[in-house]
Structures are given as structure tokens and as C-alpha cells.
Amino acid sequence: xxxxxxxxxxxxxxxxxxxxxxxxxxxxxxxxxxxxxxxxxxxxxxxxxxxxxxxxxxxxxxxxxxxxxxxxxxxxxxxxxxxxxxxxxxxxxxxxxxxxxxxxxxxxxxxxxxxxxxxxxxxxxxxxxxxxxxxxxxxxxxxxxxxxxxxxxxxxxxxxxxxxxxxxxxxxxxxxxxxxxxxxxxxxxxxxxxxxxxxxxxxxxxxxxxxxxxxxxxxxxxxxxxxxxxxxxxxxxxxxxxxxxxx
Numbered sequence: 001x002x003x004x005x006x007x008x009x010x011x012x013x014x015x016x017x018x019x020x021x022x023x024x025x026x027x028x029x030x031x032x033x034x035x036x037x038x039x040x041x042x043x044x045x046x047x048x049x050x051x052x053x054x055x056x057x058x059x060x061x062x063x064x065x066x067x068x069x070x071x072x073x074x075x076x077x078x079x080x081x082x083x084x085x086x087x088x089x090x091x092x093x094x095x096x097x098x099x100x101x102x103x104x105x106x107x108x109x110x111x112x113x114x115x116x117x118x119x120x121x122x123x124x125x126x127x128x129x130x131x132x133x134x135x136x137x138x139x140x141x142x143x144x145x146x147x148x149x150x151x152x153x154x155x156x157x158x159x160x161x162x163x164x165x166x167x168x169x170x171x172x173x174x175x176x177x178x179x180x181x182x183x184x185x186x187x188x189x190x191x192x193x194x195x196x197x198x199x200x201x202x203x204x205x206x207x208x209x210x211x212x213x214x215x216x217x218x219x220x221x222x223x224x225x226x227x228x229x230x231x232x233x234x235x236x237x238x239x240x241x242x243x244x245x246x247x
Contacts, residue, residue, distance in 0.1 A: 024151025042182025044167025124153030202241035
């Protein structure tokens with residue numbers, strides 16, 4: 001194991017950063033990014049139906065990036081929600097990205113990594129980028145992780161800026177229910193990926209409890225359903241895990 005690890009580290013030293021950037025770009029050619037592209041095509045069509053122009057839609061995708069937050073935003077716009085309430089809703093929908101960011105950053109950070117670079121890369125972290133980072137970064141030498149993720153994340157955003165533009169321009173021929181179905185592909189993929197990656201009892205319990213409490217809180221408190229589902233399901237899953245460990 002040590003010899004193999006050493007050879008990988010030596011290979012990372014010999015390879016320039018641009019090699020790992022190109023490897024990250026090549027990592028786009030896989031199923032998860034293609035699913036995300038399909039979802040953003042659907043989102044582009046939905047944004048046009050809401051009344052947004054193409055420029056606003058593209059800028060929103062680049063700045064907000066996380067697709068659920070964008071759907072919350074255009075939903076608030078179409079409903080005529082006030083600015084303060086809209087900001088609060090989008091912020092709450094994006095709180096879930098904080099633990100994702102906190103789990104990925106230690107994988108990439110080194111003593112020489114500038115903080116500005118980590119802040120830049122943290123913007124890329126949403127469902128697809130997080131799943132791919134957790135799956136691929138641990139297998140890479142530490143010095144290769146920042147350039148790899150930079151190549152992957154930058155290409156992913158640029159690709160989906162093109163996808164949302166395509167969906168916007170195709171809105172005249174794409175029925176609304178098909179556009180909504182395309183946007184729904186991302187959470188379905190996320191659920192399947194988490195189920196496959198769940199190893200601990202807490203992971204499996206959190207997924208199961210989230211599926212149970214999600215519909216309940218959507219009926220009881222639809223404005224805060226995601227927050228309450230995560231809080232209650234996550235806490236109960238943690239308690240179940242602690243109970244099993246004590247036994």
C-alpha cells in the first residue's frame with residue numbers, strides 16, 4: 001500500500017497542474033453531469049415561462065448555481081413574493097450546502113492553498129459537484145485535488161450556462177411538464193447516489209427518516225420543510241447511531 005501511495009505522489013509531482021485541470025475537464029463525461037445538464041435545460045424552459053429574460057436567467061445560474069435555490073427564486077418571483085421573504089427562502093434552501101462544503105474543503109486544502117482559491121471553489125459545490133468530489137478526490141494525490149476540482153467545476157458551470165440558454169430558447173417547443181420532469185432528475189439522482197454511498201447506520205437512518213418527515217413537514221410548514229426535515233431527521237438519525245454504538 002505504501003509503495004502504491006508513494007508512486008501516486010511521485011506521479012503527482014511529475015505531472016503539472018494543467019494535466020490535472022484537463023483530467024477534471026474530462027471528468028465531465030459521465031452520467032451525473034449529463035443528468036444535471038438535462039435538469040438545467042428544463043430549468044431554462046421554466047424560467048422563460050416565469051417571464052425572466054435570457055440574460056437574467058443566465059446570470060442567475062452563474063451566481064446562484066444550486067438548482068433548487070434557483071427554482072425557489074423563480075417561484076417567488078412568479079408569486080410576487082417580497083424581496084426580504086425571497087432572500088430568506090433562497091438562503092434557507094441553500095443552507096444544506098454548508099455541510100457539503102465543510103466536508104469537501106478539508107480534502108482539497110493544503111498549507112500552500114490560498115484562501116481565495118478555496119472560496120472560489122466553494123461556489124462550485126452543489127449536489128453534482130459534491131457527489132463527484134467525494135467520489136473522486138480521495139483517490140487523487142492531495143496536490144492534484146485543487147486543479148482537478150477547478151477544471152471539473154468550471155467546466156460544469158460553463159456547460160450548464162449553455163444548457164440553461166438552450167432550454168430557454170427551446171421553451172416554445174418543450175411542454176411545461178417535460179421541463180419540470182427534467183429539473184426533477186437532479187434530486188432523484190442525488191437520492192440514489194446517497195443511498196448507494198450510505199455506509200453508516202446514521203446515513204441510512206437519516207435517508208429513511210428524511211423520506212418520512214419530508215412530506216409531513218411539506219404539509220405542515222411548506223416554507224421551512226427542508227430545514228425542519230433536515231433538523232429532525234438528522235437529529236434522530238444521530239441518536240439512533242449513538243444508541244447502536246453504545247450497545
